[in-house]
Amino acid sequence: MVHDFPSPARTLAGITVAAVAVLATVGCSSTSDTGTTEPAASQAAGWPRTFTNPDGSTTEIPSKPEAIVSTSVSVTGTLLAFDAPVVASGSGATGEFFAQWAEVADERDIANLWPAGKVDLEAVYAHAPDLVVVSATGADSLMDQIDELRAIAPTIVVDYGGQTWQELAGTLGQATGLATEAEQTVTAFDESVREAASKIQVPAGSANVISFNGAGEDNPIARRGSAQAGLLSDLGFTLEDPNPEWNTRSQLREDFVWTAYENLTTLTAETTFILSKDDAGAQAFAEDPVLANVPSVQQGQVYGLGANSFRVDPYSATEIVDGVVARFAN
Template sequence: MSKTNLLSRFIMPLALLLLAFQGQAQAAEGWPREFKNADGTTTSIPAQPKRVLSTSVTVTGTLLAIDAPLAGSATGSNNDWYAQWDSVAKAKKLEKLWPAGSVDLEQAYAVAPDLIVVSTGGADSAKAQLAEFRKIAPTIVVDYGGQTWQKLAEKLGVATGHEQNAAARIAEFDQTVQQARAKISVPPGKANIISFNGAGIPNPIATARGVHSRLLASLGFTMEDPNPAWQTTIKAQNDFVWATYENLTQLTAETSFLLRAPQERVDAFLHDPMLANLPSVKSRRVYSLGINSFRVDYYSANEIVRDVVKNFAKPAENGAQ
């Protein structure tokens, strides 16, 4: 018997044994996994991903929060990251692939991902390229618009094998909220959340069931729900009623929060003649929800909580005797 045949008699069974052991180890860890997509389909993920490509800059924030192995991501339409986690992305040297709305399939191939994440909607959705992405790697579809960042983190944790990281982030944030509640005095009456844009264009108002309102409710606020008849968009919206400027005059909450509002926008709201009779304007209880508050992820949610504590701290927290 030749040396080659002799070696093959021992090496081949050993290789098969190692492959079988690896397969058993992966199965013991829960791989492969079947992921239920937001569009009703199912994606089989054969092994724990090591190179994740995010086609949605909004989803990228949650992937960063659970420390998923991101190899690259689409950016915002301005070819940049969201400010609330920009420093995290830069520290991880996360590669920018394409601006939202300008999918580059060559870049997707170049990243060599073993998992691709696509959102069902939003300006950063790349759902139109699903078929092409699935030729590159297993591709999952998530809906960030209809759920909290916590629920999204749980689902992404399952897809990436980072369930413990997701659970740790959620528990950490829950503790932050509990501590914040103990530090603040919630003013009487209801509160609302407005994306204030002025006359001539829609002024979205957060619904009580939306993620922004639920975050404030977790801090103790009672949220005003806008009239769904004010909706100016054809497609139903879970988080916002896209109301006209004139509809703002019908709001009744004693406290108003403005999305993505620098102080000058808060001042403009307070001095708008059309809004002079709003209870929140009369009581001068109008606040910015934060510059980065439009998308609620782990990072922006922490910023919102921080600002609420700053604006509604109990006297003792302000150093009062």
């Protein structure tokens, strides 16, 4: 199956404490498309504060939220990572929370509102939120219901597709009054990536990341601008960039190139990571007879990037890092 991949994202682990501080400062007065709070005087006073949505509209948040409803399953993981008071969340298309943080959601007794693509406004009312978070894009976006949601509680919109999870954490931290906690979460992750990089022996040559769907299907290959490639790069890997002329979609994205199966035979990387698979699942690529001469197959270096590696949030990013350390530890 070909996934509906996230929008372009930049390198995951390169955001330092200083960068997050800059993001927070900008959040006090900016009206950028990523969503910010303003003005500086209001921020100094604390509350209320004004959040600027991606379309330029603003949302006044009267007080520090204590009951957040996240209608976007893709945003919820970042909120949970810095302990935002989420009481309910939308789920994935299967009706389940993302596996990488489902246990955390269960521990915190977070209610499952609905599967992506559906909406039940009565369920939002029932949780009496003082802040609702909506995604600007994606299968879990509820932009068509934004007016109804704003009638229930202050509602902000974030564009997770155009940000790394670290940048999203900075935006959400400002909106929720948890900027320090969000910054600490990013800092801890960045430090863990640096530590992980010092523990591994990266295989010689380059690496690539493929969503392998087999013959007769498009097989997306991660570009260097993807979240997955950025994280591997921060761990010390050199990423093979797919030929953009292979792209079969109407628009070329910065994160993945959708390519015909036959082009996989021309890849040159000595290591291949298969998206959304563990090592066992990755063997479908390694055992494909048409791909027998691909360098990574020849060298027996085809690995799963992780079952939850499709949507990179704080939890899945940590899983990816842990998996790489386990595989390539010195």
